[in-house]
Amino acid sequence: MIIEETDVLIVGAGPAGLANAIELKRRGIPRVVVVDREPEAGGMPRLCHHTGFGLPDLHRLLSGPAYARRYVRMARRQGVEIRTSTTITGWDSEKGLTFTAPDGMGVITARAILLATGVRERPRSARLVPGTRPHGVLTTGALQRFVHERHLPVGTHAVIVGAEEVSLSALMTLRSAGVKVVAMITHLPQHQIYFPYSIARWMYMNVLSSTPLYTSTRIRRILGLRRVQGVEVEHLESGQRRVLPCDTVVFTGDWIPENEVARSGELVMDPGTKGPQVDGEFRTSRPGVFAAGNLLRGAETASNSALEGRRAAQAMIRFLEGETWPDHRLPLISHPPLRWVAPNSFSSRDLEFPPERLSFWADEFVDRGVLQVRQGSRVLYERAFRHLRPNKVLRLSSRWLPEVAPSGPPIEILVRG
Amino acid sequence: MPDIYDVAIIGAGVVGSAIARELAQYHLSVVLLEANPDVGMGTTKANTAIWHTGFDAKNGTLEAKLLRRSYALMEKFIPEAGIPVERLGGLLVAWTEEQKHILPSLQERAFKNGVTDVRLLSPEEVYRLEPNLRPGAQGGLFVPGESILCPFTLPLAFATQAVINGVELRLNFPVRHVDVLPDGSKRVESPAGAVRSRFLVNAAGLYSDEIDHMLGHRDFTVTPRRGELIVFDKFARRLIDHIILPVPTPRTKGVLISPTVYGNVLLGPTAEDLDDKTNTATSEQGLRMLLEKGKAILPALLDEEVTATYAGLRAATEHADYQIRLHKEQKYVCVGGIRSTGVSAAMGIAEYVRDLLADAGLELRPKAVFQPVSMPYIGAVKARPYQRPDLIARNPDYGRIVCHCEKVTLGEILDAIHSPIPARTLDGLRRRTRAMQGRCQGFNCRAHIVEILARETGQDPKFLLALDDRERTTFAHPEKSK
Numbered sequence: 001m002i003i004e005e006t007d008v009l010i011v012g013a014g015p016a017g018l019a020n021a022i023e024l025k026r027r028g029i030p031r032v033v034v035v036d037r038e039p040e041a042g043g044m045p046r047l048c049h050h051t052g053f054g055l056p057d058l059h060r061l062l063s064g065p066a067y068a069r070r071y072v073r074m075a076r077r078q079g080v081e082i083r084t085s086t087t088i089t090g091w092d093s094e095k096g097l098t099f100t101a102p103d104g105m106g107v108i109t110a111r112a113i114l115l116a117t118g119v120r121e122r123p124r125s126a127r128l129v130p131g132t133r134p135h136g137v138l139t140t141g142a143l144q145r146f147v148h149e150r151h152l153p154v155g156t157h158a159v160i161v162g163a164e165e166v167s168l169s170a171l172m173t174l175r176s177a178g179v180k181v182v183a184m185i186t187h188l189p190q191h192q193i194y195f196p197y198s199i200a201r202w203m204y205m206n207v208l209s210s211t212p213l214y215t216s217t218r219i220r221r222i223l224g225l226r227r228v229q230g231v232e233v234e235h236l237e238s239g240q241r242r243v244l245p246c247d248t249v250v251f252t253g254d255w256i257p258e259n260e261v262a263r264s265g266e267l268v269m270d271p272g273t274k275g276p277q278v279d280g281e282f283r284t285s286r287p288g289v290f291a292a293g294n295l296l297r298g299a300e301t302a303s304n305s306a307l308e309g310r311r312a313a314q315a316m317i318r319f320l321e322g323e324t325w326p327d328h329r330l331p332l333i334s335h336p337p338l339r340w341v342a343p344n345s346f347s348s349r350d351l352e353f354p355p356e357r358l359s360f361w362a363d364e365f366v367d368r369g370v371l372q373v374r375q376g377s378r379v380l381y382e383r384a385f386r387h388l389r390p391n392k393v394l395r396l397s398s399r400w401l402p403e404v405a406p407s408g409p410p411i412e413i414l415v416r417g
Numbered sequence: 418m419p420d421i422y423d424v425a426i427i428g429a430g431v432v433g434s435a436i437a438r439e440l441a442q443y444h445l446s447v448v449l450l451e452a453n454p455d456v457g458m459g460t461t462k463a464n465t466a467i468w469h470t471g472f473d474a475k476n477g478t479l480e481a482k483l484l485r486r487s488y489a490l491m492e493k494f495i496p497e498a499g500i501p502v503e504r505l506g507g508l509l510v511a512w513t514e515e516q517k518h519i520l521p522s523l524q525e526r527a528f529k530n531g532v533t534d535v536r537l538l539s540p541e542e543v544y545r546l547e548p549n550l551r552p553g554a555q556g557g558l559f560v561p562g563e564s565i566l567c568p569f570t571l572p573l574a575f576a577t578q579a580v581i582n583g584v585e586l587r588l589n590f591p592v593r594h595v596d597v598l599p600d601g602s603k604r605v606e607s608p609a610g611a612v613r614s615r616f617l618v619n620a621a622g623l624y625s626d627e628i629d630h631m632l633g634h635r636d637f638t639v640t641p642r643r644g645e646l647i648v649f650d651k652f653a654r655r656l657i658d659h660i661i662l663p664v665p666t667p668r669t670k671g672v673l674i675s676p677t678v679y680g681n682v683l684l685g686p687t688a689e690d691l692d693d694k695t696n697t698a699t700s701e702q703g704l705r706m707l708l709e710k711g712k713a714i715l716p717a718l719l720d721e722e723v724t725a726t727y728a729g730l731r732a733a734t735e736h737a738d739y740q741i742r743l744h745k746e747q748k749y750v751c752v753g754g755i756r757s758t759g760v761s762a763a764m765g766i767a768e769y770v771r772d773l774l775a776d777a778g779l780e781l782r783p784k785a786v787f788q789p790v791s792m793p794y795i796g797a798v799k800a801r802p803y804q805r806p807d808l809i810a811r812n813p814d815y816g817r818i819v820c821h822c823e824k825v826t827l828g829e830i831l832d833a834i835h836s837p838i839p840a841r842t843l844d845g846l847r848r849r850t851r852a853m854q855g856r857c858q859g860f861n862c863r864a865h866i867v868e869i870l871a872r873e874t875g876q877d878p879k880f881l882l883a884l885d886d887r888e889r890t891t892f893a894h895p896e897k898s899k
Contacts, residue, residue, distance in 0.1 A: 085817055101816050104816060105803075120860050123858035126724070131699065135883040135884075136884075142861075142863050145861070145863070145864035146864045153878060256722065260822075
């Protein structure tokens with residue numbers, strides 16, 4: 001058994017974890033260790049071989065792999081210790097995590113821990129899509145590994161399930177592998193691809209407009225014995241069914257945080273995000289354990305995750321300097337059609353120094369309504385909107401936070417028609 | 418390859434493999450023929466993974482007798498071979514007055530079957546055992562001997578022990594004809610070639626009626642009965658600690674909720690008679706029905722993520738009992754209608770079939786040495802390689818985790834690819850190691866594993882991924898259905 005101690009242990013060498021480590025080192029924390037279960041550091045951007053990364057945090061436009069490499073380089077330069085092929089297997093004591101790596105098993109004890117384990121897409125089975133179980137059913141992440149990491153074949157004709165930003169990423173990956181995209185289907189009445197930058201719109205619009213889009217359509221079942229031979233889809237309004245022949249199906253989006261380490265540490269989890277409950281300063285329910293990045297909710301851009309990791313460093317440093325852990329926190333609950341809100345709890349310090357802004361996520365399109373934040377019967381904030389868009393991180397002002405009654409009931413966020 | 422074998426066994430499912438293992442203890446030449454590219458690919462691979470005591474089998478049937486005999490044999494074999502098992506006990510929960518009144522008769526049936534440790538429980542006792550059950554249980558019946566095991570490792574252990582003790586295993590050998598030659602020997606033919614044997618055993622599962630027809634018998638018809646199942650995330654495991662069984666009533670047969678030896682929770686099965694022996698697709702109504710029933714038993718289960726869904730086909734016949742028959746004049750034993758208890762009864766069936774063969778004149782001379790078998794451990798109770806510093810120190814590949822969800826190491830994957838019955842397909846690798854069976858279903862590791870399997874076996878990834886030309890479909894015109 002290898003037994004080690006460090007000041008800060010970060011689980012996950014993606015954008016949030018690495019940005020956090022860099023910031024901690026910059027601010028003088030002597031020993032910062034980042035572990036990652038993958039053989040290579042950098043996280044998910046390594047797999048996204050298209051551009052669109054880095055503007056908000058690195059002030060330049062990069063491809064995913066270049067972005068990941070840049071963070072790894074910056075971390076190494078700052079003296080961050082990065083350990084790859086190292087899997088966290090459980091909690092040892094209050095502040096220790098056990099691991100398995102090729103050079104053995106061990107325990108790392110840290111004064112503070114950051115969980116930044118990221119997010120994955122729900123696979124076909126978790127979405128309960130019936131039918132046979134042939135080869136050729138993938139998620140975007142698996143597809144990107146097939147194409148860019150292992151250079152494996154992915155068929156010739158694909159159907160993409162989902163029409164949001166990550167679906168565009170799947171589309172680009174399939175095209176680069178020479179696969180024809182037969183259809184992109186979404187159960188919603190229109191696609192949910194909102195280009196963050198005009199340059200992106202200019203680049204992708206052409207690709208998108210040449211791909212058949214089936215809206216208000218759901219996948220009914222998968223066909224084929226050894227290999228996918230098609231999918232049966234159903235139009236939700238007319239009930240009309242048809243078979244789309246294809247040999248590959250890519251399920252995109254439908255995020256679920258990689259919450260295994262968090263849950264096995266008995267952290268309080270948020271029912272909306274399925275990630276750990278955190279306050280405005282990334283503190284979980286367990287003293288000394290912070291969480292940032294897409295573990296908190298699926299899914300922000302890499303840059304926003306990195307910025308979050310950077311911000312989390314501030315609270316971590318205050319904790320290392322002796323700040324006490326808040327023992328009381330007020331949950332923030334979202335109601336359908338809203339799926340989650342982040343952060344999802346507030347401690348008293350948050351009421352004094354509110355986080356810059358909150359984010360939330362909707363599951364449906366809503367036209368003309370009012371977004372409301374309330375505590376019991378007290379309305380803290382209201383905002384009328386013309387369109388509420390689903391499957392995208394939306395922003396919410398935090399200026400109402402000082403109005404919150406610290407010992408009052410939970411805060412709720414909802415939509416009024 | 419001998420010109421003529423003593424015994425040919427058709428079907429390397431759990432039953433055929435157990436028979437092969439049984440015969441491997443004697444001085445015999447035995448060939449085990451399997452249509453699929455791996456052992457245990459039919460009914461064996463998609464079941465509820467329960468090791469039954471046979472407490473509820475119909476009294477006086479061959480099934481009841483062989484289940485009891487098998488239970489005793491398995492108690493010895495399972496620890497020797499290292500099969501993942503958990504002796505949890507089964508808990509039948511009565512939710513209605515009607516079900517409650519059936520419990521005493523089930524207890525009586527268990528006693529008659531020689532399962533003497535079952536006992537009736539009050540509602541309070543039920544909730545003491547399983548506090549997360551929905552309120553409203555009227556009572557229960559506890560069957561301590563019901564256990565869970567790994568339904569992938571077991572048939573593989575039987576087949577492996579058979580192979581290391583001299584049985585020849587021929588995969589990709591779908592039997593098309595059986596001829597009885599003038600000298601009484603059997604010629605078993607497939608597109609991959611033909612073998613001859615003095616004695617023949619038909620353990621072809623779903624196809625056992627068709628093989629039986631080839632020998633001129635029409636004793637039974639197999640109707641595939643589809644059972645759909647849902648596997649929940651490992652975080653659901655903390656919700657229960659016993660096999661929660663339904664109380665069968667004349668009108669309905671409920672579903673069970675059971676932990677798996679891998680640490681998941683299983684919900685199922687449905688029961689639906691089909692006419693297609695290859696239809697292992699799941700259905701929308703089947704999955705929906707399971708979720709409704711699951712919610713009515715263990716409400717918190719539905720808050721957990723679903724890891725996998727699958728369907729299996731049970732070899733049901735028009736008869737209530739097993740269809741095991743010796744046709745002495747043909748030196749042929751038919752082992753049909755094993756329905757849903759094959760995993761639990763296989764060792765008892767094997768011993769019984771051995772005796773039938775002896776009856777028909779097969780000479781049984783025990784070998785001096787019968788090589789033991791020791792299977793890689795893929796359960797959740799004992800230490801797996803990633804938890805064993807001794808193994809990692811010896812070979813760092815046991816510390817190199819490839820499948821993160823199931824914590825499967827490169828060392829285990831290489832072992833499975835180079836085992837006595839090697840994994841040649843992704844499916845075979847998945848069943849031997851658990852790789853790609855976890856909550857992400859290969860989101861992270863599938864591509865890496867395809868690469869490893871292709872490299873280690875020299876197979877084209879296109880073949881492994883079923884993208885070889887043979888299977889190519891045309892994509893010319895999308896057709897409208899319905």
